[in-house]
Structures are given as C-alpha cells and as structure tokens.
Amino acid sequence: MTENPKRPVVARRATLLLVVLAILLVPIPALHTTGSRDIVIDASQYEYSPSRLNINRGDTVNVTLAASDVVHGFYLDGYEIDARIEPGISQQFTFTADRSGKFRYRCSVACGPLHPFMIGELVVGPNEPVLRASVLAVVAVAAILLGARKRRSA
Amino acid sequence: MRQSPTDGGRLDVLGRMPRLRRVVLSRAFQPVLMLLLLAPFALAVVAGLLGTSAGNRNFGIVFVWIVWWAVLMVLLVPGLGRVWCTVCPIPAPGEWIQRRGIIGGVAKLRTLGLRWPRRLRNMWVQNAGFLMLALFSTIILTRPSVSAAVIVGLTGTAVGMSLLFEKRTFCKYVCPIGGFIGLYSMVAPIELRVRDAQVCVDHRSKDCITGNENGYGCPWMIYPGKLDRNLDCGFCTECLKTCTMDNVVINLRRPGTDLGKPVSAKRIDEAFKALIMLACSIIYPAVLFGPWATVKEWAGIESFGGWLIYAAAFLTATLVFMPGLFWLAVSRGQKRSCSGLTIRQAFNEYAHALIPLGLASWIAFSVGFALTNGSYALAAISDPLGWGWNLFGTREAGWTPYLSGTAPAIQAAILLGGLIFSVRTSLRIGFRHDPSGTTTMQATAPVAAFLLACTLILLRLYLG
Amino acid sequence: MTQTRGNRAALVSIVLILVGIPTSILGYQYWLRPALAEHRVIDIATRVPENGGFSPDLVRAEVGETITLRFAVDDVAHGIAIGPGLDIDLGQIDPGHVGEITLTLDTPGIYTYYCNTWCSPSHWRMRGILEVVDPNASGSADAPSDPIIEALIAASVDIDAEPQLSEGILPDRSHGEQSFETVEVPPNLLDPTWRLSHTPAEGLVALRAKNPGSGDDVLTDVTAYLWSEPTPTIEIKELFAKNCAACHGERGAGDGPAATSTIETPVAFADVAWFRRGDIWYAKIRRGGMGTDMPNFGTLFTVEEARLLVDYLWYLSFK
Numbered sequence: 001m002t003e004n005p006k007r008p009v010v011a012r013r014a015t016l017l018l019v020v021l022a023i024l025l026v027p028i029p030a031l032h033t034t035g036s037r038d039i040v041i042d043a044s045q046y047e048y049s050p051s052r053l054n055i056n057r058g059d060t061v062n063v064t065l066a067a068s069d070v071v072h073g074f075y076l077d078g079y080e081i082d083a084r085i086e087p088g089i090s091q092q093f094t095f096t097a098d099r100s101g102k103f104r105y106r107c108s109v110a111c112g113p114l115h116p117f118m119i120g121e122l123v124v125g126p127n128e129p130v131l132r133a134s135v136l137a138v139v140a141v142a143a144i145l146l147g148a149r150k151r152r153s154a
Numbered sequence: 155m156r157q158s159p160t161d162g163g164r165l166d167v168l169g170r171m172p173r174l175r176r177v178v179l180s181r182a183f184q185p186v187l188m189l190l191l192l193a194p195f196a197l198a199v200v201a202g203l204l205g206t207s208a209g210n211r212n213f214g215i216v217f218v219w220i221v222w223w224a225v226l227m228v229l230l231v232p233g234l235g236r237v238w239c240t241v242c243p244i245p246a247p248g249e250w251i252q253r254r255g256i257i258g259g260v261a262k263l264r265t266l267g268l269r270w271p272r273r274l275r276n277m278w279v280q281n282a283g284f285l286m287l288a289l290f291s292t293i294i295l296t297r298p299s300v301s302a303a304v305i306v307g308l309t310g311t312a313v314g315m316s317l318l319f320e321k322r323t324f325c326k327y328v329c330p331i332g333g334f335i336g337l338y339s340m341v342a343p344i345e346l347r348v349r350d351a352q353v354c355v356d357h358r359s360k361d362c363i364t365g366n367e368n369g370y371g372c373p374w375m376i377y378p379g380k381l382d383r384n385l386d387c388g389f390c391t392e393c394l395k396t397c398t399m400d401n402v403v404i405n406l407r408r409p410g411t412d413l414g415k416p417v418s419a420k421r422i423d424e425a426f427k428a429l430i431m432l433a434c435s436i437i438y439p440a441v442l443f444g445p446w447a448t449v450k451e452w453a454g455i456e457s458f459g460g461w462l463i464y465a466a467a468f469l470t471a472t473l474v475f476m477p478g479l480f481w482l483a484v485s486r487g488q489k490r491s492c493s494g495l496t497i498r499q500a501f502n503e504y505a506h507a508l509i510p511l512g513l514a515s516w517i518a519f520s521v522g523f524a525l526t527n528g529s530y531a532l533a534a535i536s537d538p539l540g541w542g543w544n545l546f547g548t549r550e551a552g553w554t555p556y557l558s559g560t561a562p563a564i565q566a567a568i569l570l571g572g573l574i575f576s577v578r579t580s581l582r583i584g585f586r587h588d589p590s591g592t593t594t595m596q597a598t599a600p601v602a603a604f605l606l607a608c609t610l611i612l613l614r615l616y617l618g
Numbered sequence: 619m620t621q622t623r624g625n626r627a628a629l630v631s632i633v634l635i636l637v638g639i640p641t642s643i644l645g646y647q648y649w650l651r652p653a654l655a656e657h658r659v660i661d662i663a664t665r666v667p668e669n670g671g672f673s674p675d676l677v678r679a680e681v682g683e684t685i686t687l688r689f690a691v692d693d694v695a696h697g698i699a700i701g702p703g704l705d706i707d708l709g710q711i712d713p714g715h716v717g718e719i720t721l722t723l724d725t726p727g728i729y730t731y732y733c734n735t736w737c738s739p740s741h742w743r744m745r746g747i748l749e750v751v752d753p754n755a756s757g758s759a760d761a762p763s764d765p766i767i768e769a770l771i772a773a774s775v776d777i778d779a780e781p782q783l784s785e786g787i788l789p790d791r792s793h794g795e796q797s798f799e800t801v802e803v804p805p806n807l808l809d810p811t812w813r814l815s816h817t818p819a820e821g822l823v824a825l826r827a828k829n830p831g832s833g834d835d836v837l838t839d840v841t842a843y844l845w846s847e848p849t850p851t852i853e854i855k856e857l858f859a860k861n862c863a864a865c866h867g868e869r870g871a872g873d874g875p876a877a878t879s880t881i882e883t884p885v886a887f888a889d890v891a892w893f894r895r896g897d898i899w900y901a902k903i904r905r906g907g908m909g910t911d912m913p914n915f916g917t918l919f920t921v922e923e924a925r926l927l928v929d930y931l932w933y934l935s936f937k
Contacts (some may be wrong), residue, residue, distance in 0.1 A: 045452075047447030068875035070737050071695035071710060078559030086710075087736035088863030094911045102617055103563065104443070106526070108553060110208055110713040111694055113296040114454050117442045123618070130618035133566040134610055141606045144577045146513060148585075149595045151504055182624060189631050197640045204643070207692050211714020257630035541647055542688065542716030 016143055023135050028128050034058030041065050041105075041120070043072035043085055045112050048105065048120035057100045057124050066090040073108030076122065082108055094104075101129040165406040167344070168394075178404075179395055181369060182257045182472040187241040189256070195243045195305075198539060202302025206540030210296040210553070213538035214579065216530045218305070219295045224524035226335075227516050232409075235342035236335055236389040244309050245325050248316025249373070260318050266318045271326050277423040280333030281430055282489065288434055289465050289490055292442070322373040325388055332388075337427050338411035339384040340506075341575075346378075346387055346394070353401045354379030362393040362402065369395035371374045378402055383412035385424075410575060413509055414582040417502045426477060426503030432508050432608060434477040435467060435515035439615045441524065472586045480505070483600040490554035491597035503587075504601050507580035511605055514572020515612055520567040522616070526555045573609045579600045624868040625919050644699060644718070657720060658747045662731075662746065664689045664696055666738035671709040672731065675746035680753055687731070691715055697735030700748065703920040710735055712906065726752040730917040736864035742913035764916070766814075767901045777901045778908050784892030787817075787838065791936040794843025802828045807844055814896040814928075818845050845896075846932035854926045861915065862927075870934035880911035891935035899928045 042049050043066070056063060065074050067085040076084045080100065083091055107118035109128050168175035177183055194217060202214030209215040230238050253259030291489060293300050308329070310450045315376070316322040325332050348354055362378045365371035374388040378397075381387055394402045417424065440446075441453050452460035484504050485497045495503070532551035537543045584594040652659055663673045672689075679685050687700050691711045698717050701707040711717040721728070733744040770777060804824050806812040813821070818841045823836045859868070865884040869872040872886035903924050906914030915924065 046450060050446035051447060053274045058162060060257075066875065071735055072714075075555065075558075077555065080558075084710075088858075088865075088868060089859050090868060099559075103559070106555075109695055113207075113209065113293070115291075116210065116296065116452060117450055117454075119443055119445060121445045123298075126512055127618055129562060129566065130613055133617060135225065135611050137570055137606060137613065140574050141577055141602050144574065144581065145595055145599060145602055148581050148591070148598075185628060189628060189635070192632070193635050193639065196635050200640050200643055206690070206714045208712075208714030255622070255625050257624035258622065258633070259625075537714075539643065539647075540690075540714035540716075542690065542718065 012147070014071065017150065019139060020136065023132055023139065028126055028131070030057055030126065032056045032125075033145070034060075036060045038062045039064070041074070042069045043118075044069045047108075047112040047117040048074075048118070051120045053120070053122045055097055055122070057097055057126070059124075060094060060096050062092065062094045064090055064092050068096065070111050071109050072111050074105055075108040076105045077103045079103065084109055097124045100124045100127055102127065127145055161617050164345075164347075164407060166349075167406050168404050172350055178391055181395065184390060185246075185250075188243050188246040191241055192243045192246065195344045197303045199305055201539045202298040202305070204539060204547060207298060208540055210527070210530050211533065211537065211540035213534045214302055215295070216527075216534040218301060220524060220527050222529050224528070227520040228524070231335055231338045231493065232341060232517065233343070234515060235339035235344050237344075237389065237552045238330060239325065239388045239391055242325075244305075244329070245312045245316070245322060248313040249322070250322065251313065252316050252321070253370070260472045263321065263370075265316060265320060267320045268318050269508065270319060270323050274327060276327075276332055276421065277427050280330055281423065281427055281566065282433075283328065283330030284333055286467065287431065287510070288437075288472075289468060290455075291438075291453055292450070296454070321375055322388060322390075326374050333474060334429060334431050335456075336385040337424065337431065338516075339507060341410050341510055341513055342384060343407055345384055345411070346389055346391075347381060347403060347405055347406055348379055348401045349403050350401060353399050355401055357401075361396040361398050363404070363425045365392075366396050366398070369393075369398070383415060385412070395604045408556045409512060410579060413506045413579045414586065415506075417499075417506060417588075419499040419502060421502055422498065425502045426473070428474045428505045428508040428512060429480060430472045432444060432512040432515065433472040435512055435519060436611060436615070437471060439519050439522070444615065452598060458506070461478055480508075480601075480604055483604040487597040487600040491584075491588060491593045493584075493593075493597060495587060503583050504580055507576050507583060507601060508605070511569075511572040511577060511608060512577035514577050515567050515608075517572075518568045518612070518616065522561055522565055525557050525561050527553070528556060529554045562617045566613060569609055569612050569616070573605055576605050580605070620718055622710075643767075645836030650899045655686065657686050659686045659688060661688050661690060664698070664733075665693050667740040667743040668738055669693065672743045672746035676749065677746065678749045678751065679723065681726050681750055682724055683736050684720060686718060687719040689717040689731075691717070694737050695735060696733045696737050696744070698731065699734045699860075699918075700731045701812065701918045701920070702729070702916075702923070709736070723750045726750050726755065728917065732918055734860040735759055736876055739876070741864070741876070742911075745917075748793065752760055763837055764898050764901075764904060764921070767905060771817075773897075775898070777898055777905075778910075781890035782820075782893035783889055785894045789838045789892075789936050791842040791846050792837065793836075794839035794841070797840055800911075801837065801840050803840070805845070806826050808864060813845060814900070817893050817895050818891065821845065832914060842936035845891075846929070846936045848929050848933075850926070850930045850933050854923075854930050857923060858918070858927065858930055861918075869937075870931065871927065882907070882910040884912070887931050887935040891932065896932070898929050899931055900924055903927055 022148065034056055037055055039050075039053065039061060062103060065083055065085045066088045071087070072085050073086060075081065076095075076103075079093060079095055081093060083093065085091060101124060103122045103124065105122060107115055107122045111118065167179060169290055173488075198214040200214075200216050201212050205212045205214060220618055230452065244363075250256050250259070252263040252265045254264055286306070287294065290300075294304055295301070295352065312324040313327065321478070354360075359375075360379075363371045369392040372393055374386065376386050378387075378393040394404070440450050444450075448460075449464065452455070452464035455461045462488065479495070481501055484500045485502075488495060488497055488500050493500070530553060532548045536546045536549040536551075538545075580598045584598040585591060587598065588594050660674070660677055662677075663670065665671065665673075667802040677685075688710055689696075689708065691713050694715055695708045695710045695712045700719070700721075703725075704721075706719060708719055708768040709716040725786040727750055729750065731746045731748055733741060737744065757818060760931070784827065803825075807821055807824055821841045821844060822834075822837055825841060826834070829837060832909045863874055864876045865874045865880060866887070867877065867884075872889075874884065877884050903919070904914065904916035907913050917929070
C-alpha cells in the first residue's frame with residue numbers, strides 16, 4: 001500500500017534527472033564549416049574594437065593586436081593568452097577556438113581608472129553553454145510549478 | 155508565536171559548543187573583534203587617501219572592494235547572516251563614545267537620545283543610500299581616494315548619529331550596506347531567536363531591552379522575545395549576555411526559513427529593497443563586465459552629461475521599470491487567485507521570493523570579480539600603498555585570473571540554484587495564502603515567469 | 619572612559635591602531651627609509667605630461683656621486699630611460715609600481731630622463747633633466763655643438779624645407795645587392811660621409827655617368843642598396859620601435875597610432891627618401907622639427923645612435 005504513492009514520485013524524479021542530463025550532455029551539431037579568420041583588435045582607453053566577436057567553433061583565428069593611446073594588455077579567458085600591447089608595436093598570435101561559449105578578453109596592464117572594466121567578448125558559436133543553461137532554467141521552473149500542481153490536486 | 159527547540163528543525167549551536175558559548179557571552183567578544191578589524195580598516199583608509207591612485211595596487215581598493223566584498227557576499231551573508239554587522243568597525247567609535255567604554259561602559263548611554271522620525275522608520279533611507287552609492291560605484295570602486303572618502307563619510311555619519319540619536323540608529327535605518335545584508339540574511343541557515351516565547355511573556359524585568367550588568371539593552375531597538383526573522387536583528391549578541399532566563403539562542407536552521415513569512419501590507423520599502431537589489435545585480439554585470447564602452451564611460455563620469463543620462467536610466471530601471479513589471483506579474487497572478495490579498499499586500503509578500511535569486515545574482519557577480527582580480531591581493535599585502543614597499547616579498551606577484559574558463563559555468567550554476575530557490579519560495583507563499591492549492595499555480599506562475607525572465611537575462615549577460 | 623583593565627587595554631589598542639598606523643606609514647616612507655638608504659634617494663612622481671610629467675623634472679648631482687632615482691608611476695605604463703649614452707633603460711613601469719635605479723655619473727654634463735613608451739598626446743614632452751656638475755670646475759659647460767648641424771647651417775641649407783616626393787620611384791635594395799658587382803661604382807659613393815650629405819638621386823646621377831650602358835632600374839636598385847647597406851641591429855630596431863613607431867608607424871609609413879594627433883603628419887620615409895639628404899634627417903632627429911611636433915632627440919640619443927637611426931630610416935625606405 002505504501003509503495004504505490006511513492007512510485008509516481010520516483011518515476012517523476014527519474015524523468016527529471018534524465019531530462020536534465022539530456023540538456024547538459026546532448027551534443028549540438030555544428031551546422032557550419034570551420035575556417036580561418038583574420039581579425040585586428042585595437043585597444044584604447046577603455047575598450048577594444050571590435051568589442052564583440054562572433055566566430056565558429058573550430059575556426060583558426062589569426063589575431064593582430066594594436067594599441068592606439070597607451071600601453072594595454074590582452075588576456076583571453078579560458079585560453080590563457082596574455083599579451084602586452086605598446087602603441088606603435090603590433091603583435092600577432094593564432095589560436096583555435098575549440099570550445100564554444102563566451103570568452104571575455106580583458107586588459108591585463110593597468111591603463112587608467114576604468115582598467116578593470118576594459119572588456120570585450122569573444123563568442124564561439126553555436127553558444128552551447130548559454131543554450132543549455134537557459135533551457136535548464138525553463139525546465140526547472142516548469143518542473144517546480146507542475147510538481148506543485150500535482151502535489152495539491154485532489 | 156511559540157517556538158520550541160525542535161520547531162522546524164533548529165539546532166542550538168552554542169548549546170553544543172560550550173567553549174564558543176563562553177566566548178560569545180563575554181562582554182569582550184564584540185569589541186575585540188571590532189578592534190581587530192579596525193586595523194585593516196585604518197590601513198584601507200590611509201592607503202586610499204595617501205597611496206597610489208592606481209586602484210589595483212592600492213590596499214584601500216583591493217582589500218575593500220575585492221577581498222572584503224567577495225567574502226561578505228559569497229561567504230558571510232549566505233552562510234552566517236548578519237555576522238558582518240556583529241564586527242563592523244564603522245559604528246564602533248560612535249558606540250564606544252556613547253558607552254564611554256569599549257568593553258562595557260556606563261549604564262546610561264551618553265547621547266542626545268533623539269528618536270528616529272517615525273516616517274523614516276523603514277528602509278527608504280537605506281534604499282536611497284544604496285542607490286546613491288550604486289550611481290557612483292564605478293568611481294568608488296576604482297579611485298582609492300574616493301573610496302576612502304566614502305568610508306570616512308560613513309564612519310563620520312555613524313559617529314555623528316551616535317551622539318544625536320539613540321543606540322544603533324545609524325545601523326538600523328541609515329547604513330546602506332546594512333540594508334541589503336539584513337534583507338539577504340534571511341536566507342542564511344543561522345538565526346538568533348528566543349528558545350521559548352512563553353518564558354519571555356512571563357518574565358517581568360525584560361533585561362534584553364533594559365540592559366543589566368552583563369550587557370546593554372538591545373542596541374537595535376527590537377524586542378528579542380518577538381524576533382522572528384533575521385532582517386531586524388543586528389546579531390550583536392547583547393541579548394545573549396543580558397537574558398537572565400538563558401532563553402536566547404543561536405540556531406542552525408534550514409536556509410531561507412524567514413522567507414515566505416507574512417509581511418505587513420505597509421512594508422513596501424522591503425519589497426523595493428528586494429527589487430532594487432535584483433535590478434542592480436543585473437545592471438552591474440551589464441555595465442561593468444559588458445562590452446558597451448559608452449555606457450561604462452557614462453557610469454565612470456567621463457562626461458557629466460553622459461552620467462546624467464546613465465543616472466536617469468539607472469533610477470528608472472530600479473525604481474520604476476523593475477517594480478512596475480513585478481507589480482504587473484503579481485496583479486496578474488492575484489486575478490486568478492482566491493487568496494483574498496490586496497495587490498499591495500501580495501506585492502510585499504511575493505517580493506520576498508525575489509531574495510534568493512537576488513542574492514544568487516550578487517554572489518555570481520562577486521565570484522566573477524573575485525576570481526578575475528583576487529590575485530591583486532597578493533601584491534597588495536606587500537605594497538599596500540603602491541609605494542614600492544615589499545613587506546612580505548610578494549610585491550611582484552602579477553595579475554592572474556583564476557578559473558577564467560570555468561567561471562561562467564560556476565556563475566550559471568549559482569544563478570540556477572537561486573532561481574529554483576526563489577520559485578519554490580514563491581510557491582510556499584502561494585500555498586500559505588491558498589492551502590487548498592487550487593489556484594496556487596496560477597497565482598504564482600507570473601511571479602515565476604518574472605524570476606525566469608531575470609535569470610535568462612542574467613545568463614545571457616554572463617554566458618551569451 | 620569607564621576605568622577597567624579591559625577598557626584601558628582597549629583604549630591603548632585603539633590609539634596604537636588609529637595613531638600608530640598612519641604615523642608608522644608616513645614615518646617609514648619619509649623618514650626611516652631615506653635615513654637607512656645608502657645613497658641619496660630622489661623620488662620622482664611619474665605621470666603623463668598633462669598631469670605634471672616628471673616631478674621633479676630637474677635633478678642635480680655631483681660628479682662621482684651615487685644617487686638612487688625612484689620613478690613612481692601612477693596613471694599609465696611609462697617606459698623610463700636615461701640618456702644620452704648611458705644605456706639605461708628601466709623598461710616599462712606599470713601604474714602602482716616603482717622603478718628604481720642607482721647610478722654614479724663620472725662625466726659632468728646634462729642628461730635627460732625620459733619616457734620612451736607612448737603614453738599620451740604630449741608624450742614627447744615627458745622629460746626631465748639630470749644635471750651632473752663638477753664642483754671643482756668653474757662655470758657650466760655649454761652643450762657641445764653638433765658639427766654636422768653646424769655644417770648644414772653654414773651651407774645655408776634649409777633643414778625644415780618641404781621634402782620632395784619621390785613619386786613613382788620604387789627601388790629594390792635586394793636586387794641592388796645582387797647587381798652590385800656588375801656595375802662600376804664611383805669611389806665617393808662608397809664613402810659614408812659623402813653619402814650622408816648627398817641624396818640618392820644625386821648618387822644615381824653619378825652612377826649613370828660611370829655606367830652609360832646600364833639601365834636606370836638596375837642603377838636605381840644599386841643606389842638603394844648603397845644608401846641602405848648596413849643591416850640594422852636589434853638595439854636600433856628597438857630604439858626606433860620605442861621612440862619613433864608611435865608616430866611614424868612600425869615600418870616608417872607614417873601610420874602610427876599617434877599620427878593623427880601631431881601638428882604635421884609624420885612623414886612616411888619611403889615617400890621622401892629618394893630626394894633626401896641623410897644629414898638633414900640626422901639634424902631633424904637631433905634638434906626636432908620646428909613646430910611640427912617632431913620632438914628633438916639630441917638630448918636623449920648619442921651621436922652614434924642618431925647616425926644609426928638615419929641608416930635605419932634608409933633601410934625602412936628601400937626594403
């Protein structure tokens with residue numbers, strides 16, 4: 001007698017777990033061809049231009065860094081690329097965007113008061129992390145609300 | 155309201171740790187901790203006023219806005235509630251002057267003893283104070299002299315108010331930091347309550363309010379016998395010392411127990427506090443961590459006209475847009491509900507459901523900031539003023555962001571946790587008003603949608 | 619204060635903290651540290667020229683005196699160097715850091731400490747004077763005059779005249795290097811002093827006279843090779859990168875990040891090189907352009923460094 005009320009709960013919990021795992025782990029196919037991109041990033045107080053870059057996962061990116069007013073730095077989250085850019089002396093480096101998501105690039109040389117907020121964004125698409133997290137959020141809210149309805153309905 | 159030790163699964167912490175209990179009950183407990191904190195506090199002010207204007211090499215910026223802020227938001231408030239207010243050095247000079255003593259003092263406080271105006275006995279002054287700090291935060295966080303001036307200003311205000319007003323009027327009604335610490339401390343798994351309310355009812359002398367030779371009457375001007383949520387209590391432990399009935403305890407409890415309790419229809423100030431904090435927790439990462447340089451420059455007062463535009467947009471977002479949207483969500487929910495609440499009452503009640511997500515959002519922001527810039531602390535302890543000193547040999551420790559690749563995932567997890575907590579809290583509120591549950595989901599769904607919308611925006615800001 | 623032992627101890631602690639911390643900080647920085655230093659220490663606040671530049675911007679020392687200069691940077695990264703001829707480069711000092719150098723100068727004269735990293739539109743103004751005097755010598759020595767510049771003035775050459783553009787002339791120095799053995803080169807073209815005071819165009823005229831049968835393109839390439847013959851050293855490349863590239867561009871094309879902020883557009887060397895005398899370039903480097911925002915580097919670089927820079931300008935023009 002006591003088993004029956006528990007079974008639907010266990011079944012519901014198991015379904016929820018499967019759904020969550022699916023959201024987190026199911027691979028999203030890449031509907032693009034990878035290639036090579038040449039990008040010039042210019043640093044000035046307190047922005048990078050371009051301040052937001054969209055590239056495809058798997059692309060090989062050749063970056064030229066330049067500074068136009070004072071010495072700036074360039075640190076790319078997640079890739080541990082750290083460069084120091086002096087006005088008039090440009091630099092180049094290449095990397096392959098093997099992970100999707102948003103990776104901020106930040107100034108790593110103090111360049112004035114707003115230095116800690118001198119940030120640009122590199123978005124490697126399709127942006128799986130934000131998709132997965134958003135779907136998870138929606139599913140979580142739906143699950144909680146539906147669970148409440150089930151709990152109290154006669 | 156009766157409480158018993160086993161009500162809702164509470165654990166008397168001090169009862170199980172007698173050595174800690176002795177420490178907490180000694181009159182030297184709070185003053186000694188305040189004194190200890192006074193040292194880095196003084197260093198931060200001196201460094202801010204005299205040291206280098208490069209914020210990342212100045213103790214006054216690094217140890218206040220990176221280290222202290224992260225510890226406060228990520229560990230102290232969610233874990234230990236209002237414990238920062240226990241040891242905060244800002245009211246200390248004023249309180250010691252009032253008491254004419256540091257460890258104990260005169261029985262009657264030496265102050266003009268004015269009572270705070272009735273119309274202001276709410277969070278509005280704290281709301282305004284926090285918004286002012288928020289509008290200027292871009293320069294407060296980056297310019298050491300400005301930061302030091304703010305700290306000195308707050309301390310001066312606290313001292314001045316201690317001479318004019320009774321007890322901890324500054325802390326309770328004015329301090330902008332205390333405002334949100336109080337609100338978010340309701341999430342914490344720790345609380346200070348009375349063991350058995352009936353004991354207080356039967357107790358004649360009420361030493362917790364009048365004070366006795368063991369301690370002062372409650373400086374936060376509340377009656378511990380009726381205390382039922384963390385927001386109103388400053389965790390100063392005086393009542394623990396004065397209670398002759400051994401009836402005051404510090405409990406471990408389930409997180410967020412204070413949320414979802416009834417709120418008076420009049421306390422729209424608390425609802426606005428929750429909305430302001432949530433709105434700010436969205437605006438801060440957008441402005442400071444986003445790629446939009448023009449907005450950053452406006453926030454950083456690079457041009458006064460730009461800052462005016464920024465300030466107008468900021469205030470509209472926090473005081474009009476966010477509360478307005480939430481009002482719509484609540485009223486839509488109440489249309490379908492049979493709870494019998496006025497919309498204003500529902501607004502105040504459901505606003506408390508915003509607290510977990512708001513706190514989670516601030517934690518995510520602070521974690522990001524601390525991981526990225528926490529390494530500055532290593533150099534700052536050796537060269538606190540940026541003068542080329544090398545006290546501990548770590549002057550040349552460079553800037554290294556920690557976990558830069560995984561920080562967004564950590565932030566997403568924190569946000570999702572806060573969202574779930576908030577939605578469940580809103581359901582709890584809904585069920586309290588409609589125990590049959592027939593219209594609970596319809597009443598709560600719009601609020602849940604509001605929470606979800608905020609979360610999706612935050613996820614987009616941090617990850618997308 | 620209520621008199622108890624606890625309160626007395628607490629009061630002492632407060633005084634120690636609130637009075638002791640500021641006092642010990644200021645006392646250490648302004649009294650103890652200088653008192654314990656072995657040599658005279660001069661603290662120089664280092665900011666962009668708009669906010670004061672170097673202050674102090676004049677330091678006096680005696681011949682043979684050992685002094686320590688401490689450059690405290692506050693706003694943006696500055697490169698600190700001292701010249702001429704001292705080979706002192708502290709590298710870039712970031713805000714909140716202090717660059718320190720202890721030096722003993724044995725030769726009296728006027729030296730300059732300067733910033734060699736582009737830091738503001740007025741970057742080139744960021745200089746200070748380090749005056750080293752011999753207390754035994756009487757009077758102050760005049761800055762020695764530069765014989766090359768003197769010669770130009772004596773010959774009434776207008777150093778600041780508009781340069782003639784070498785339109786359409788695109789010499790290739792590597793071809794010139796290959797063809798060098800096949801042409802007859804007049805001896806004066808092999809003399810660096812002659813080349814210094816003559817333009818490549820004049821060199822081409824001399825080559826044509828000696829090689830009537832050869833085509834102009836071959837002779838142009840050989841002229842280019844002759845004028846830009848020495849390969850630049852890494853030191854000179856760095857000197858150019860730090861001091862010149864911000865305006866003139868990394869490859870001397872007049873396209874540096876600061877090029878839009880100067881009164882006159884920095885010249886692209888390749889555009890004017892064909893009709894340029896090396897000694898005029900040398901003079902401009904040492905004494906600056908008059909009112910064009912080209913700074914004077916005479917007090918920063920030695921004569922040798924300036925000549926090597928001129929060679930490098932040819933190298934950039936004819937690559």
